[in-house]
Amino acid sequence: MTRRLSLFNVTSLVIGFAFLYLPILLLVVYSFNASRLVTVWGGFSTQWYGALFRNEALMEAAWVTLRIALLSASLATVLGTLAALALTRYGRFTGRTLFTGMVYAPMVMPEVITGLSLLLFFVAIGLDRGFWTITLAHTTLTMCFVTVVVQSRLMTFDRSLEEAAMDLGAPPLRTFFSVTLPLIAPSIVAGFLLAFTLSLDDLVIASFNTGPGATTLPIRIYSQVRLGLSPEINAASTILIGIVTLGVVSATVLSKRSLLRSQRNAH
Amino acid sequence: MPRPPKFASVGAVRRSFAPWADPDAKPLIRFENVTKRFGDAIAVNDLSLDVFEGEFFCLLGPSGCGKTTLMRMLAGFEHPSEGRITLAGQSLAGVPPYRRPVNMMFQSYALFPHMSVEKNIAFGLKQDGLPKDEIAARVGEMLRLVQLERLAKRYSSQLSGGQRQRVALARALAKKPKVLLLDEPLGALDKKLREETQFELMDIQHELGMTFVVVTHDQEEAMTMADRIAVMDHGRIVQVATPGGIYEQPKTRFIAEFVGDVNILEGNVLGQENGLWHVQTPSAEAPLTIDDPDEVLHSGQAVAIAVRPEKMVIQRNPPGPGAVNVLTGEVWDIGYLGDWTVYRVKLASGAILRVTLANRSRFVESPIDWDDQVYVTFAPDAAVILAE
Amino acid sequence: MTRRPFARRLTDGLVPVIPYLWLGIFFLVPFLIVLKISLSDPAVAQPPYKPVFELSDIVSFFQGLDLENFEVLAGDDLYLSATLSSVRIAALSTVLLLLVGFPIAYGIARAPARHRPLLVALVILPFWTSFLIRIYAWIAILKPEGLLNQALTELGVITDPVHILNTETAVYIGIVYAYLPFMVLPLYASLEKMDDTLLEAALDLGSTPWRAFWTITVPLSMPGIIAGSLLCFIPAVGEFVIPDLLGGSETLMIGRQLWSEFFSNRDWPLASAVAILLLIILVAPIVVYRDVEARRVETQR
Numbered sequence: 037m038t039r040r041l042s043l044f045n046v047t048s049l050v051i052g053f054a055f056l057y058l059p060i061l062l063l064v065v066y067s068f069n070a071s072r073l074v075t076v077w078g079g080f081s082t083q084w085y086g087a088l089f090r091n092e093a094l095m096e097a098a099w100v101t102l103r104i105a106l107l108s109a110s111l112a113t114v115l116g117t118l119a120a121l122a123l124t125r126y127g128r129f130t131g132r133t134l135f136t137g138m139v140y141a142p143m144v145m146p147e148v149i150t151g152l153s154l155l156l157f158f159v160a161i162g163l164d165r166g167f168w169t170i171t172l173a174h175t176t177l178t179m180c181f182v183t184v185v186v187q188s189r190l191m192t193f194d195r196s197l198e199e200a201a202m203d204l205g206a207p208p209l210r211t212f213f214s215v216t217l218p219l220i221a222p223s224i225v226a227g228f229l230l231a232f233t234l235s236l237d238d239l240v241i242a243s244f245n246t247g248p249g250a251t252t253l254p255i256r257i258y259s260q261v262r263l264g265l266s267p268e269i270n271a272a273s274t275i276l277i278g279i280v281t282l283g284v285v286s287a288t289v290l291s292k293r294s295l296l297r298s299q300r301n302a303h
Numbered sequence: 304m305p306r307p308p309k310f311a312s313v314g315a316v317r318r319s320f321a322p323w324a325d326p327d328a329k330p331l332i333r334f335e336n337v338t339k340r341f342g343d344a345i346a347v348n349d350l351s352l353d354v355f356e357g358e359f360f361c362l363l364g365p366s367g368c369g370k371t372t373l374m375r376m377l378a379g380f381e382h383p384s385e386g387r388i389t390l391a392g393q394s395l396a397g398v399p400p401y402r403r404p405v406n407m408m409f410q411s412y413a414l415f416p417h418m419s420v421e422k423n424i425a426f427g428l429k430q431d432g433l434p435k436d437e438i439a440a441r442v443g444e445m446l447r448l449v450q451l452e453r454l455a456k457r458y459s460s461q462l463s464g465g466q467r468q469r470v471a472l473a474r475a476l477a478k479k480p481k482v483l484l485l486d487e488p489l490g491a492l493d494k495k496l497r498e499e500t501q502f503e504l505m506d507i508q509h510e511l512g513m514t515f516v517v518v519t520h521d522q523e524e525a526m527t528m529a530d531r532i533a534v535m536d537h538g539r540i541v542q543v544a545t546p547g548g549i550y551e552q553p554k555t556r557f558i559a560e561f562v563g564d565v566n567i568l569e570g571n572v573l574g575q576e577n578g579l580w581h582v583q584t585p586s587a588e589a590p591l592t593i594d595d596p597d598e599v600l601h602s603g604q605a606v607a608i609a610v611r612p613e614k615m616v617i618q619r620n621p622p623g624p625g626a627v628n629v630l631t632g633e634v635w636d637i638g639y640l641g642d643w644t645v646y647r648v649k650l651a652s653g654a655i656l657r658v659t660l661a662n663r664s665r666f667v668e669s670p671i672d673w674d675d676q677v678y679v680t681f682a683p684d685a686a687v688i689l690a691e
Numbered sequence: 692m693t694r695r696p697f698a699r700r701l702t703d704g705l706v707p708v709i710p711y712l713w714l715g716i717f718f719l720v721p722f723l724i725v726l727k728i729s730l731s732d733p734a735v736a737q738p739p740y741k742p743v744f745e746l747s748d749i750v751s752f753f754q755g756l757d758l759e760n761f762e763v764l765a766g767d768d769l770y771l772s773a774t775l776s777s778v779r780i781a782a783l784s785t786v787l788l789l790l791v792g793f794p795i796a797y798g799i800a801r802a803p804a805r806h807r808p809l810l811v812a813l814v815i816l817p818f819w820t821s822f823l824i825r826i827y828a829w830i831a832i833l834k835p836e837g838l839l840n841q842a843l844t845e846l847g848v849i850t851d852p853v854h855i856l857n858t859e860t861a862v863y864i865g866i867v868y869a870y871l872p873f874m875v876l877p878l879y880a881s882l883e884k885m886d887d888t889l890l891e892a893a894l895d896l897g898s899t900p901w902r903a904f905w906t907i908t909v910p911l912s913m914p915g916i917i918a919g920s921l922l923c924f925i926p927a928v929g930e931f932v933i934p935d936l937l938g939g940s941e942t943l944m945i946g947r948q949l950w951s952e953f954f955s956n957r958d959w960p961l962a963s964a965v966a967i968l969l970l971i972i973l974v975a976p977i978v979v980y981r982d983v984e985a986r987r988v989e990t991q992r
Contacts (some may be wrong), residue, residue, distance in 0.1 A: 045801050046793030049810070055791070056817050056871060059828040062838060066831065075837050115710045122707030129707055138714040140984065144922070144977055146929020148946045149725070151964045152953065156728055156963065157721035176717040179710065237821045240931055244953070254823050261827050263938060265834075273824040280819045288812065382893055400894040413892035417910045426906075427896030478896065 060277060067270035074265040084271040089182070091268060097256040098272075101236060104167065105250065106208045108174035109231035115175065116182025116227055117220075123183070124190040150177060151244030158245065165247030173245045174235040181234060189223035217284035233280070322355040323531060324437050329392070331356040331514055332377065333483060337386035339372050339538075346372040348492040348538035349386070354482075354516060358507050360516045361525035364535035365561070370518045373535070374484050377516065378407045390481065401430070406480040410487040412471035414459040420470050421446070427478045445473040448507065465496050472504075476511070483508075485517045489524060501527045520560045526550065550611075556689050559609040566615070566656050568608040572600045578637075579683055582608060583650045592627040594683035599682065607689045612659040614685035617646055618678050619671060628686075630656065630679045634671060646671065648679055728761055760964035770965065773943040774972065780859065780934075780944060781927035784866040785920050791867055792919065794875035797908075799875070800882035811879065818872045826936050827866055833861050833937070857939035865933040870926070874919040881915030882908070884947035914983065921980040929969055945969050 041049075067085075071078025088094060119139060122129070129135075142150055154173045155165070163169060197219070201211040216223075239254040246255060253272075260266055322328040330353035339347040347369045354360045362370040375381045376388060379400035388395045395403065404429065415423055421442050428438045446452045449469035459467055468488070473481055488504065489497045505528055508515045519525050525532045526546040533543045534557075542554040553559035556567065570584030570591065580600065581590040593608060600606065622629055635655060636647035641662070648656045658679055671677060764770045794864035799810045817825060832838045833856040840852040855861050885908065909916075931946040938944070945965060953962040 041798070041801055041803075044794070045798040049798040051803075052791070052795035052798070052871075052875075053813060055868070056814070059825065059868070060817065060820065062832065063824065063828040067957055075834060075841070115713055118706050119710035119714075121985060122710060126707050131711070135707070135711055135714070137981070138718050140981060142718060143924045144973075144980060146926060146946055146969060146973070148931055148932075148949045149970060152949065152962060152966050153721035153725040154717065156724045156959070157717070160724055168801055170825050176713070179713070183710075233819050237823065239823050254821070254945060258932075259825070261823075261830070265827075265831055269827065270960070273821070275825065276824060277820050281816070284812075284816060284819055378891075378895055380894075399899075400891070401897045401899055405893045405895075407890055407892070409888050411886065411888050413886065413888040415889060415892070415907060426893070426898070430902070431895035474892075474896070 059235070063270055064274045065130075067267065067274040069267060069270075073268060074267055074270065077110060081166065084267040085275075088268050088271045093251075094253070094256055094272065096254045097251050100167065101253040102173050102252055104174060104242075105232050105235040108171045108178060108235045108248060109228050111171075111175040112179035112182050112226045112231040113224060117181040117186050117224055117229070119179065119183040120186035120190055123187055124193075139180050139183050142177050143184070147238070147240035148244075151241040154241070155244040165245055166250040167247075169245040169247065170242050172254065173241050174231075174238060177238075177241060178190050178231035178234050182224075182231050185227040185230060189220050193219065225287075229283070236276075308638050309685075315643060320357070320530065322358070323353070328355060331391055332516070333389045335371070335387050335389070337373075337376065337379060337383045337388060339376060340384045345538050347376070349384075350538070350540055351386075352533060352540060352543065353681070356514055357512055359505065359515045359528055359530045360517070361529035361532045362516065362535060363436050363522060363525040363532050363562075364520065366520055368535040369538040370520075371486060373405075374486060374516065374518045377482070378405055378484055379403050404481040405484060406475040406478055406482075407484040407486065408471045408475040408488055410465050411488060412459075412491075414467060414470055414474075416459055419458055420451060420462070421457050423459070424468055424474045426478050427474065431478070441477055445477050448476070449473045453573070463492075464491055465500070468492060468500065472507070476507075476513075479511075480513070482514045482516060485515060487519055488517060489521070490519075497524070504528060534562075535562065552687060553609065553689070556607050556609070556691075559687070559689060564612050564657055566610045566612060566658075568610070569683070570606060570608060570655070572602055572604045572606055574602050575600075580688060582606060582688070584608065585656050586650050587628070587630050589627075589629065591686070592683045593686045593687065593688055595688045598688045598690065600688065605691045607691055608620065609689055610681050610686045612645070612657045613643075613661075615656070615658045615679050615681045617648065617658045617660060617671060618680075621676055622678055622680055626680060627683060628681050632656065632677060632679065634673055634675045634677055637671075637673060646677075648677055725963045725966055726975050729967045730757060730961050731960050760960050761968075763961060764964055764968060769943070770945075770948065770968070773945045773948045774968065776943045777928050777945040777969075778972065780862060780866070780942075781924050781930075784863055784870070784927050785924045787863060787867050788870055788874040788923050789920065790918065792871060792878055795871075796875045796878035796882055796915075799879050800885070807883070812878075813990075814872050814875050822869060823932060825869060826933055829861070829865055829937060830867065831958050833864070834958070847881050856937065857942075859938065859942050861937035862934050862942055862944075865937040866923075866927050866930065869933060870923040873922040877922065878912060878915040879917040881912040885911050912988075918980070920984065924975055925980065927972060939970060945972075 066074055066077075068080050068082060069076075069078055070081035070083065117136075123132075123136065123139070126132075134237055151173070154176070156170070158169045158172075163195060193216070196217055198211050201215045202208065206214060237254065237257050238252075242252045243255055243258075246252065257272065261271055330453055332354040333654055334350055335351040337347055337350050339346065350369075350373070362373060364370045371619050372381055376383055376468045377395075379395070379398060380397075390405070391401070415426065418426065424442045425438050425539075433441075442455075443452075446455055449472055451466065451469055451473065454462065454466060459470065462470065468491070472488070475485075485504075489500055492500060501524060504515075510612075517525070517528065526549075529546055531545055532549050533545060534541045534549060536557055542549060542558050544552070549558060549562050553562065553565075559565045559567070568584050568586050568591070570582040570586075573581040573583050573590055575581070578594070578596050580593045580595060580598070582593060583590045591608060629649055630648075632648040632650040634646055635649040637647075638645040644662055646658045646660065648658060650656060758803060792968070795814070799814070830837075834840070835852040835854055835856065837856070839855070843849045844852070854914055855864070889911070890903050891909055893907050894900065900905065929946040930944060931950050934942045934944040934947050935950070938947075946969070949962050949965040949969065952958050952965055
């Protein structure tokens with residue numbers, strides 16, 4: 037059966053993608069604006085990138101954010117993978133319903149609630165707010181996303197592969213590390229990247245749980261944006277967009293290549 | 304002088320029903336020089352075809368031969384690149400699928416999963432804006448016709464394959480279309496159910512007097528059900544005939560090989576004598592004698608002789624001195640099928656013949672064994688000459 | 692069943708226990724604390740609420756709890772109208788998202804199979820770039836002297852700049868823009884699975900394309916419509932960044948209210964009460980979402 041795109045389909049795709057990408061494109065273009073006024077084109081210039089790298093507060097915030105994102109994404113990947121295994125391989129254990137609820141709830145719950153509740157918790161146990169509280173908060177939120185990503189892969193996983201490994205004499209733990217883990221690795225990597233991005237991006241939860249010396253990039257950007265537009269923020273945004281685009285594109289290319297390789301090996 | 308057609312009464316055709324033989328009969332469906340291209344590929348190539356009212360018509364061919372495209376053009380899902388299609392004298396050009404008095408039973412059945420059996424059957428009637436009680440009455444009638452009254456409230460996911468097939472049929476029949484199109488109607492059923500359903504479809508068609516156009520790649524299905532069969536290959540119709548005509552008088556080697564089993568012996572025409580053709584072939588010492596008077600051939604022409612396996616006789620003793628069409632070889636394989644036994648005989652030329660023998664008695668031990676030297680003969684009128 | 696070695700049973704048992712404990716400590720307990728604090732009194736002390744957490748004295752613990760904060764919420768029109776306008780804005784945004792998202796998802800689902808992964812990736816890609824940045828980008832577009840007004844003036848559509856930034860319209864644009872992937876992806880997932888022959892069957896049975904869309908396509912994509920709507924509605928109700936950056940001072944939303952109670956008024960108990968209120972509003976849709984999700988997982992097996 038061949039599906040054919042009607043004029044309506046093409047138009048809605050073009051308009052839809054224009055809507056999605058035009059704002060980002062304009063942001064990138066105006067980061068090369070010579071004028072200080074963000075919305076008036078004053079010629080091409082890269083001066084704001086220079087200004088950005090001289091802005092120590094912003095650079096410091098970027099460094100903090102990066103550390104938090106790496107640490108919380110790593111923790112979340114381990115926890116989320118364990119949770120996914122628990123949900124797919126452990127049948128009906130006691131409190132499974134509560135567990136599933138706790139995995140799904142943080143994903144749909146408004147960030148203001150998650151942020152507030154974690155803050156009140158940290159205050160109650162007397163933990164000083166700062167780098168670690170943000171890290172713990174981000175780990176909690178992002179592990180749920182990792183769980184869902186890994187779980188969906190595990191559900192389509194062919195159990196007979198594991199059974200074959202055990203039949204050939206591999207004990208369960210060896211089977212897990214030599215068969216299961218390599219096969220679900222792409223979903224774990226995807227989960228890690230998702231967790232990393234979410235942490236990098238978060239403003240609300242970080243704002244609640246931040247403390248002295250732990251100002252993240254979104255918090256810094258937010259406070260600057262509230263004061264007005266600044267071409268420096270455009271430059272910073274462009275760099276972030278560039279990194280993300282590069283990451284997504286290279287991940288796609290890599291996974292395409294490994295797919296091609298496995299197909300070639302199959303022949 | 305050509306003799307009257309030899310096979311006019313052969314095959315399981317309703318004897319009195321043959322509108323295609325009547326020069327005054329008006330066809331219900333007419334394809335006139337229809338061509339359909341998809342990009343560079345030609346799916347249907349300058350094809351003309353008439354289908355008459357009340358016919359059970361089969362489009363038969365291997366996959367990719369264009370039969371489904373032909374049917375989809377009739378339903379209105381594809382449009383001819385050239386040529387025109389008329390229904391009861393009216394051109395169908397520009398008529399969308401939902402305005403055509405033609406309904407289709409899809410190969411996948413395409414039952415709406417979010418509607419019950421009765422809602423599915425009522426769907427087409429609702430589109431016509433019929434009053435509620437009339438719809439209910441018609442749905443009931445259709446449910447009775449396909450014997451599904453008890454499953455009216457079920458959803459398609461709760462039905463077996465055979466039941467789904469019946470719902471799809473009832474849904475397509477509910478609007479009493481002028482033409483019912485059936486795309487591989489029995490393809491998804493297992494062998495036993497398929498056979499039963501073939502006869503049921505014939506009964507329903509007979510009862511409603513509707514025109515059925517069936518697309519199938521299964522020659523047995525086409526042979527059983529159809530009044531006429533159009534065999535298609537590469538976007539063209541190779542032959543249109545009754546099942547008997549297709550089987551006993553195939554026009555080309557492709558048809559002979561596609562419909563049923565056949566032995567092909569290649570050779571060259573020597574000449575004609577008393578209305579019988581003599582053909583020299585490497586498979587036999589003496590020239591073969593073939594009674595196929597309708598062919599127009601010239602001496603030296605390369606031809607293929609087609610003989611059905613059941614029309615050959617196999618024996619261990621040499622035939623009498625006056626015998627014609629004698630081939631010698633040794634038994635290569637024996638396949639016992641219960642009702643039939645299949646012998647594969649290797650000729651001196653290296654060609655392998657397939658000969659079948661009906662097992663008429665339970666206790667006669669086969670006198671023919673592996674590696675036996677055997678003689679295979681066939682009557683002059685058992686064979687068909689196909690010009691190469 | 693053979694007895695497995697003790698060490699293996701231990702590692703086996705830890706797999707569910709570790710994430711379970713983590714979520715219990717960092718999700719469930721904080722949640723109960725919010726509930727408790729919403730029932731306590733504000734204090735000027737640091738932390739700015741009166742600790743009523745004396746386990747030795749359970750009587751005084753319960754005496755310390757009251758519904759005072761909720762009485763404040765009920766007594767102040769501000770919270771009622773913030774709640775109502777949050778729900779209204781989220782609901783209208785969800786409808787707009789459906790209107791914008793459906794044609795896109797439909798277009799992707801009808802595209803040739805080899806192009807679909809790319810189109811889906813293009814829908815997801817903006818989601819990977821910062822939410823804050825994407826909202827920020829709209830400020831420059833919607834400002835009175837911004838790019839939209841410049842373009843419209845150039846084209847001669849308008850002579851005076853239209854005021855969109857700091858209005859509710861800007862909030863709708865922002866929500867639709869930010870949540871579009873969440874609407875398109877579930878819609879696409881259900882549209883892509885749909886069998887084309889069902890539409891052909893409907894046409895064959897006399898249904899016009901428009902009717903076939905409503906009687907076949909829409910009902911069959913209902914799981915996607917529900918999932919997409921909930922995925923957008925639920926976070927939109929509690930949205931803070933979009934109304935704060937794009938909305939005007941008159942754009943009331945409950946998430947913003949919580950933020951200002953917390954950061955500006957430093958009234959933690961009242962902020963907690965607002966959080967509980969917000970959660971109560973969302974319980975119904977979250978339960979529905981869980982149900983839909985569970986059914987989706989079920990059918991995937």
